Amino acid sequence: MTIDEKEDMVRFILDLRERRGIPIVLVEHDMQVISEIADRVVVLDWGRHVATGTPDTVLRIPEVVSAYLGSDDT
Helix, strand or coil: CCHHHHHHHHHHHHHHHHHHCCCCCCCCCCHHHHHHHCCCEEEEECCEEEEEECHHHHCCCHHHHHHHHCCCCC
């Protein structure tokens, strides 16, 4: 997706959540998008549970950083 398409998607999801007051489950690999819209994140790495929590919390976990953002070792 282009940056504009991602921004449109984020706006749509946030509007839908606000108008309907319903929880939304989103499967997304772009951690920037997730960190902007998610209240709670469940991180999987090849189907194995790695972490659960707020975006700020899980993005500080080394295993999450390695799996999704890369590390100096990978």
